[in-house]
Amino acid sequence: MSEQTYNWSRKSLDELVEFYEHEIAPERRREGYDPNQDILTYQWLVDHGYSGLQYAVREHHGMTLSEFFEQAVGLGDDVSADNPSWPIDNEQTIEYLEQYFRSQQRGSAAESTLQSKRSRLGQFLRHYEDLHGTAAIVSRITDVTDQPKEIQRVTAVFDVLDTELESNDSKRRYRSDIDDLYSWLVDRGYGAFNPVRYDHEWDVAKRDNPALAPAQVGSLVAAADGTEEQLIVLGLCAWGLRRSELASLHTANVELQAESPYLTFETRKNGPGTVALIYGQDGLRDRIAQLSGREEWGGYLFPSPDARREHVTGETLNRRFKSIAARADVRVRGERPTSKMGRRFWYSAYADAVETVIDRLQSVAHEQGSSDPMVVFRNYLSEEKRREYLRDAMYDRLAAAFEHEAEF
Template sequence: MSEQTYNWSRKSLDELVDFYEQEIAPERQREGHDPNGIPTYQWLVDHGYSGLQYAVREHHDMTLSEFFEQAVGLGDDVSPETPTWPIDNEQMIEYLEQYFRSQQRGSAAETTLQSKRSRLGQFLRHYEDLHGTAAIVSRITDVADQPEEIQRVTAVFDVLNEQLESNDSKRRYRSDIDDLYSWLVDRGYGAFNPVRYDHEWDVAKRDNPALAPAQVGALGAATENIEERLIVLGLCAWGLRRSELANLHVENVELQTESPYLSFDMRKNGPGTVALIYGQNVLSDRIAQLSDRQGWDGYLFPSPDARRDHVTGETLNRRFKSIATRADVRVRGELPTSKMGRRFWYSAYADAVETVIDRLQSVAHEQGSSDPMVVFRNYLSEEKRREYLRDAMYDRLAEAFGDK
């Protein structure tokens, strides 16, 4: 496996943490390692991840141990319920633990909470370095302190702005920090949220290019076998994350029903299902193809490496780019990534919702309402809403893949 394929040097610290949680951690879990244990450098080398050490050392000024302990939150004497924090303020740590106990009562997956811990830890570490303390609560209890606190938070955002490479990472930091301050205010610990004010860090402009329908069609036409077709469908027609697609198992698939779907015990934000509105025949053909293999264990993308049950999400991303190269598809001059396929799905779904709402306009008018959403939400059964959306989404996907 080539280390260059991971583009270690181009990943922000946040993206490296995400990569660990989505790619490395599941692999270690499959091998039976302690999920909270720190991987050895030799293990990383043996599994093709040695470039991680260079990236965290040269680009983030951290050792491997510091990365795993401080950024990821691993350690032999640490559990997810008792994280360590890179600050020296016991009262603030207690607030943080209260906050995460409230988060754990929600539906967020543990990997999502670990990423949030990492981002908040980095924010507070920078805050402490810049302002001498991480005791942010004492500085939001009096509205008279609001101008100064906004400036202090802005200074931390300026540091993060230099460190983080992508707008996606910046948005996640801002969202998590905003959420923490909002929780403190809601619980009566503070009087105002300084993140809600202009801190001169503009992350509202999204930099998330998506594939256009014609490009999706070109990708589908460029596939050379069932496996490649399934990659394009999984990302673009079903909106799966590449790690979910790489992990896809026959037990996740339910085709023998009026409305086929994929079922997952755990997605990023908890258990869930994905409707198979289009392309079920390719999925069925892939299962039939693999069923003829001796010793097949049910994974739709089995790995040629005997040490792994299935390929990694990064492998699927490389194959997706290979298909794009063959199809001569570019987005802003660059080969598209797997995320752009998922973004196409979101765009297509938003268009499908708009189509359904437009169709209900005349019904709303007859009911004396100017808002067709009232009809959609209040006068259609859940089954009927799902039927309308499935039909509209099928039309969008079929048109993109050239079936209409």
């Protein structure tokens, strides 16, 4: 069957998962692989006529192949985070990798962040072993006389990754994780040099990240159809949630009875945390009231229609956000906005709120003989007062956008 007959670009993320389960998994099983554990390589997809899958998940769902197989399909789910399975045979390297991740777990990184890092390092090491016959990366950085050859070996792996990773953001993440591993090995005295520091730099300088304008947020609110779509706009733009956090939002995360309502998360990207519900509590109450009448409702605010999942995926919410933007005819630099642009609007609004508060303290600072109002903000206001001033300023900015009162 030719690639064109699969219509990759027209398949939703759920349809691509079903395609894997119904078409690819049986073929993998016939070849002796475990389709529930073994993550596919791009070369295997090419050899079997499925190369269009990579383009579809990258261009239409913002994922790498590894992220698709691990996060959407769920391959390797039963591998313990404390005892990861590495796609290499070198026991010494695996031992150091496990030491490295134990040190990472003692930090503040969330487990989801560490899982993604394991995936990227695993892919790097798999390519290294395929190209150079062994993944003995530690023994090859102990003698500085080996430095020129090892730089060439690592650069060869980056060249392979360069052909696989179309996203500049993905390339930066891979390079950062690999560099961090080698730096850790050198810092601990296991190696004499870091070969990543000398490779080609993957000229992918960070682009500035555009955000939605206040008037555009107002247009999205006007185009939202029903409480569910309104909650999508609120969650991204008024609360600054990541799309994965919003997709998995549960009533257990919600505290509306407190004097200052908030959301609480046991695990966020940088550890546990809370999010202030400065604006939009009524929309949240409406959604909970709408769902509470359903039979066997599990408490998720975006329950999945797929019986295999308790809630929708972050990518599903991103598609719905884009659909709202299309109806509102909102574009940012000529393109339909993504969910990240909603979160960036929140950060932009918060920064402006801080600036507003600081400006208001200018006269107080002057009377205290200081030219810097931040001195007043930090040293002369209680934490409670700082929070109150910021909440009020942030509320004004969010209300202006969501209620179409005025531009900032």
